[in-house]
Amino acid sequence: MAMSNDVPHPYSxxxxxxxxxEGHFGWTLRRSGKLIERSDRAYRSEEKAREAALEAADRDSKPGAGVGRR
Structure with a gap:
């Protein structure tokens, strides 16, 4: 499944x-400016880190994603 590089609103x-x-990348996901999630691993490229962040945004946007989280 191909994912767009566009970050869905209200995520950044x-x-x-x-x-x-050194030479690795990490990511931070925010919803309306509030920290939602950070990468817990290092990615070898900026592109791979961005793909992982987009997947996290997709997971968070699913109904019930925030249930039980603070």
Whole structure:
């Protein structure tokens, strides 16, 4: 299943290089400016990190995704 690179409203994604391991990337997902999730692993490319963040946004947007979370 191909995913668009467009971030769905009201989400924003930040992909940033990590200091350790050098040359890897991490991501942060926000909904309306509020932190929702951060990557817990390092990605070898900015593109792979962005894809993982888009998947997290997709999971979070599903009905019942926030049930039991704070």
């Amino acid at each position: 994604i930040e992909v940033e290089p990590l200091t350790k391991p």
